[in-house]
Amino acid sequence: MIKKEEVKHIASLAHLGLTQKELDSMQKNFSSILDYIETLKEADISGVEKAFSERELKNVVREDIQKETPEDKRKKLIDMFPETKNNYLKTKKVL
């Protein structure tokens, strides 16, 4: 079974605040999922060179041009911010 310390570490990497009870149940549940996923180790991947599909996917680029957002669209986006100041997104102090 995965160690509780490890579960805590992953939760912190993922920025998920979990209660002690949630950590306990996550440890149990997570372990059974990991056990199941272990079956992948049986697959013989020795002949596979590329890890990504050869389907017709390629990088798509465009000119880096600034476009004006219509005022009503802008307002709709800003209305969804949890906190604003002078029509800007307000966040908690970083430093």
Added chain:
Amino acid sequence: MDLLNLTIKKIHQGLVNKKFSCLELTKAYLDKIEKEDKNINSFLSVYRDRAIAKSKKVDEKISKGEKISLLEGVPISIKDIILVEGMKCTGGSKILENYIAPYNATCINKLEKEGVIILGKNNLDEFAMGSSTENSGFGPTKNPIDLSRVPGGSSGGSTAAVVANFSVFSLGSDTGGSIRQPASFCGIVGLKPTYGRVSRYGLMAYSSSLDQIGPITKTVEDSRIVFNVIKGKDILDSTSVDKKDSDYSCSSKIKDLVIGVPKEYFIEGVDPGVVNLVKKAIKKYEDMGAKIKEISLPHTKYAIPAYYIISASEASANLARYDGARYGFSKGDNLKDLYLKSRGEGFGKEVRRRIMLGTYALSSGYYDAYYLRAQKVRMLIEKDFKKAFEKVDVIMSPTCPTPAFKLGEKTQDSVQMYLSDIFTVSVNLAGLCGISVPCGSIEVDSIKLPVGLQLIGKPFEENRIMDIAEIMEK
């Protein structure tokens, strides 16, 4: 006239010939939702006034003798993970409980241009993560055929709404089976187009290399109409592709058709009733002259674990945007606290679990063992199908190993829940198209539970698998 069980073409004829007005039609659906959805919970929001206003405009057009398009005035619903400007879009998550979409998804723009009437938004598993719609932050949806059972998921609200006649069709999204599996559980038609066929712009991202939007309809004919409107290259989604339908006329006659049946899809653990109905359906094609060929997809058993690693890894990155700062549920005093509390309390259990799994699989020291290995296995699965399609035109299988299961039956056992998608995930991993069509039902406790036949096609052969699927309806 029963206004609630009509196909798109029948509605169009009815409107044009003035057998009923668009207002009558729209009201009939809205009233039905109001009366009956309390027990089913297939809608998270309904926009009555907006729908009625739109329907009046369609009636005006008709009364002036103006031409209307085939989809004009058709009342529909949309999975609540696709943005419709001005409507709430929750993704089935408490973290977005009050989020109002600031713009339209491309597929919505296309449908609205045709004049559809969007009645409201359908329930789903939170951020499309689930196979039963029990992971919704707003309560589960029940299967209208048997209220003690799940409608499937994650597009369970959409399939329940369509089979309950709350809307003519719905759009869903399919990452590992989320359109086809609930379509199978509700006895309707669900199409997962080829990756890149339909623009994902305006679809909340879960697993970007697997997600695809598709129609959930009562008939294959309706599926074709909707698909051909929403497909196509979109400048706003760089993974969408400009591709004409492949020319399949050479073997569109059933006599020339070769159907592949994968032996790995008829294994122990699949409900014998399901096997029986699917075999019968395949026999029907054989009787009409199609050739049946047993094929092997040897890496099938690795599909689910590979899928969970890849989709969870992508989800852990995609869902980083829900940080409490930019939109949605926000709680906390300082920056770290804001992240931990907003995400810890805003996300539901399954979403947290998958973010954890993805973070683990991508974390230092585990990347090669999990993520890279899963990607390589994905290549093997893609190769399996490529090889099979050298010999066959279409692959047929059950959509799901069982009919709809009971609410609560699999909620305690994640792996059992995941296995519900065993026949559908490979199609996403390999970038193919697939459709589920009803092929009969199994009687359990004197209720007939529907079973779906899955048809898997080569990339960009949606119209071909729909042609073949349509034969099943006759």
